[in-house]
Amino acid sequence: MQYIIKNIQDWNEIIKKIKKFIKPNNFLFLSGELGTGKTAFTKLLLKSFGVENNVTSPSFVILNTYFANGLTINHMDAYRLNFNEDMALYDELFDSSFNIIEWPDNVVINNANPKNTIKMKITLSEDNEIRIVNIESTDFEIF
Ligand SMILES: Nc1ncnc2c1ncn2[C@@H]1O[C@H](COP(=O)(O)OP(=O)(O)OP(=O)(O)O)[C@@H](O)[C@H]1O
Numbered sequence: 001m002q003y004i005i006k007n008i009q010d011w012n013e014i015i016k017k018i019k020k021f022i023k024p025n026n027f028l029f030l031s032g033e034l035g036t037g038k039t040a041f042t043k044l045l046l047k048s049f050g051v052e053n054n055v056t057s058p059s060f061v062i063l064n065t066y067f068a069n070g071l072t073i074n075h076m077d078a079y080r081l082n083f084n085e086d087m088a089l090y091d092e093l094f095d096s097s098f099n100i101i102e103w104p105d106n107v108v109i110n111n112a113n114p115k116n117t118i119k120m121k122i123t124l125s126e127d128n129e130i131r132i133v134n135i136e137s138t139d140f141e142i143f
């Protein structure tokens with residue numbers, strides 16, 4: 001599924017759909033080059049789900065955790081991690097939470113599988129005016 005995002009409001013359609021997927025042990029993989037809007041999108045998604053804290057980029061802390069609607073939500077930035085990273089600690093955290101992962105290709109997420117994972121890729125157009133968002137999902141009731 002492909003969406004064209006011209007301004008920040010255009011994310012609302014995707015957010016509305018992804019909210020149905022915010023459940024324990026589900027994953028949202030966000031890929032795309034630096035500055036394409038992975039964190040900006042996460043902020044909007046979490047705000048609309050009821051997260052009241054200010055959502056910040058987890059680039060320096062690797063993982064931020066939020067609570068809303070009785071659910072724990074992890075937001076990971078794996079930019080500085082790599083395949084050698086020992087993920088055991090994270091796997092334990094992911095187990096009972098909804099997990100948003102930026103730069104998912106850098107790491108091995110053991111709990112993630114095609115059924116519990118939506119993959120979203122953001123590509124900025126050459127003139128930086130629009131974002132092309134490609135979404136891969138096996139949950140056909142959502143996408
Ligand atoms: N329609 C839009 N969607 C998302 N971000 C937008 C949009 N329009 C402008 N922006 C701006 O683009 C920037 C995207 O930066 P952001 O930190 O979200 O990127 P990122 O993909 O998380 O990068 P990184 O890989 O470094 O973590 C933000 O400053 C955001 O405000």
Ligand SMILES: [Mg+2]
Binds near residue numbers: 057
């Ligand atoms: Mg980011």
